Every structure is written in structure tokens, then in C-alpha cells.
Amino acid sequence: MPPAKKRARAYDPTRTRAAVLAQLGNVREAVHGLGPEQLALPTRLGAWTVRELIAHIGMAGTAVHRALDRPAPPRQDVTVVQWPFATAASAAAIDEFTRGLAADRPDLGGYLADVEASLRTLLAEHPGGRLLETNAGALPLDDYLVTRAVELVVHTDDLNAAVPGLDVPYDRQALAAATRLLADALAVKAPGGSTEVRVPPFAVVQCVEGPRHTRGTPPNVVETDPLTFVRLATGRVSFPDAVAQAKVSASGERADIGGLLPLMS
Structure with a gap:
């Protein structure tokens, strides 16, 4: 008899939403006092400086805005565990967008504050089941927010590695969501x-x-x-x-x- 098919992991939508906002807030608070020398530091992400990295962290939130601005797809066609495997295909476009964003946003602390405030408003307005067209395929908003937690945790770690003594804290639920999604992706691979x-x-x-x-x-x-x-x-x-x-x-x-x-x- 074949083994039973494993049930997909479920994520608590209320906790996920809170985790995304909390981690974005942690970064916003930490980068508020960074000076020009710190913003010009190199990172482990190729040619990106800390300035580009912070701009990209904001993009983890604005990606939700952009997806909600587009028409909802007719049906879900992927699961959230497939998202990690789709990220590499968008790398070139993300790099170009990030560089332009960093150049246009001299006040990165203000930028992150705007992203956080508008994301909070959007999440209050839209149901978790609203389908979004993402780089991986069509996903419900609540599932896509799990991927935002991954992005925020990964790039918070990049930021901490780049700026000595910054020590941006990790929201426990954001770290949990990132760990679980990536562990499930390993089991799929x-x-x-x-x-x-x-x-x-x-x-x-x-x-x-x-x-x-x-x-x-x-x-x-x-x-x-x-x-x-x-x-x-x-x-x-x-x-x-x-x-x-x-x-x-x-x-x-x-x-x-x-x-x-x-x-x-």
C-alpha cells in the first residue's frame, strides 16, 4: 500500500501578518540612524551596498502592493512551497529595480515607514484568500505573506552581516515561518x-x-x-x-x- 500523501503545512494567517509587519518594523527602527558611511558598506549580495539592501527589504512589502494592483488570477495554480524554486529566474529584474529604487529614495528610514504603514492598511482591506499573481504563480494573499516573512528574515540576516553591531532582532514567528517553508521545500526537492x-x-x-x-x-x-x-x-x-x-x-x-x-x- 503506498504511503499516504503528506498534508501541506498550514500557517496561521493572523500570526503571519503580524510577523511580517513586526520584522519590517524591526528593520525600520534599526536603519533609522545609519549614516552615509554605513549605507555605503558592501554586503554579501554581489555589488549591492547596504543602501541597496535596505531598498530591497522595502520591496518585500511593496511586492504585495504591486500584486494587489493587478487583477486577481482566476485560480490558484501553485502552492507556497514551490515559491523558493522560482526566485532565481527574477534575479536580474530585481537587481535593476532595486538599484533604481535605492537611487530614488535618499531617506530610507522614511521609505520603510511608508511601506510599513501602507502595507498595514492593505492587509486590513483585503481578505487572505484574495489571489495574487506572483513570480511563482497564483497564490492566496495569506500564503504570499509567508514568502514575505522569508524575504525579511533572509535580508535582515544579510543586513546584520554587513553592518557591525547593528543586531536587528528577528521576530520569532517570522523566523519560524521562514524555517518551516524552506524545510518543506527541501523535502519537496x-x-x-x-x-x-x-x-x-x-x-x-x-x-x-x-x-x-x-x-x-x-x-x-x-x-x-x-x-x-x-x-x-x-x-x-x-x-x-x-x-x-x-x-x-x-x-x-x-x-x-x-x-x-x-x-x-
Whole structure:
């Protein structure tokens, strides 16, 4: 008898909305006092400076505005777990848009404040089931907001890496949503039950073809913390380096998942 199809993970829409607004607010507060020298610092995102990175963080919110401005598609044709695999195709267009936005918005703190305020208004006006045309396909607004949490967490981490001592906090629910979506994407990319990937306290998934584990301690286990997993999933750190730095523990002959990463870039 074939195994039962795994039910898609559900996200609490109220918590997701609050998490997106909270993380955007965390960034807004942190960047308010940055000076010209800090805004000109390099980042780990190619030629982008901190200025371009902050402008792009604002785009995580304005993407919702732009999607709501377009007609609703007739039907949903993708699930949220497919979104991470669609991001690379838009990289060139995103880079060009980000550079133009950063040049046109000298007051980045004010820009983020405007984005946060308008996003709060839009979310109060539109139901979670409203379909949006996204770069991955047609998704409900509430599902698309989960992807906004991923964007905000990933780029908050980029910002913290670029500006010494900035230490923008991570909203717990935003970090949880990002971890869970990327963990589920890993399980979609490498379906199977031979390897258990643990990211406490937010996610556990089974993946990789091979003998399915049914009871006791799994023979193949990968375990790491949420931020390290996000960095692995987005190519900010390699799997061998994370293991060498003791950020990841991996045991078993099928525990080397480095070839499956990154999931998005």
C-alpha cells in the first residue's frame, strides 16, 4: 500500500501578518540612524551596498502592493512551497529595480515607514484568500505573506552581516515561518524518508530517497539552528563549512545534504 500523501503545512494567517509587519518594523527602527558611511558598506549580495539592501527589504512589502494592483488570477495554480524554486529566474529584474529604487529614495528610514504603514492598511482591506499573481504563480494573499516573512528574515540576516553591531532582532514567528517553508521545500526537492532534518524548535522533515525510518533513532540525521538553516537554504553558507564550524551535526551515510543546497538564491 503506498504511503499516504503528506498534508501541506498550514500557517496561521493572523500570526503571519503580524510577523511580517513586526520584522519590517524591526528593520525600520534599526536603519533609522545609519549614516552615509554605513549605507555605503558592501554586503554579501554581489555589488549591492547596504543602501541597496535596505531598498530591497522595502520591496518585500511593496511586492504585495504591486500584486494587489493587478487583477486577481482566476485560480490558484501553485502552492507556497514551490515559491523558493522560482526566485532565481527574477534575479536580474530585481537587481535593476532595486538599484533604481535605492537611487530614488535618499531617506530610507522614511521609505520603510511608508511601506510599513501602507502595507498595514492593505492587509486590513483585503481578505487572505484574495489571489495574487506572483513570480511563482497564483497564490492566496495569506500564503504570499509567508514568502514575505522569508524575504525579511533572509535580508535582515544579510543586513546584520554587513553592518557591525547593528543586531536587528528577528521576530520569532517570522523566523519560524521562514524555517518551516524552506524545510518543506527541501523535502519537496528531495522526497523520501531516509534522512531526518531537524531545525529545532520550528521544523522536522523527512527527505532523501532510501530506506524509510519508522521507529527509534533515525540512521541519518541532520540538525542545525534556524538561522544556520536559512543561510544554508539561501546559499549564504555551504554545508561543508557549516559542518566544519560545528553549526550543523550530520550523522549517517545519507546525511550529507550539501548537494541539495541552496534551495533559493
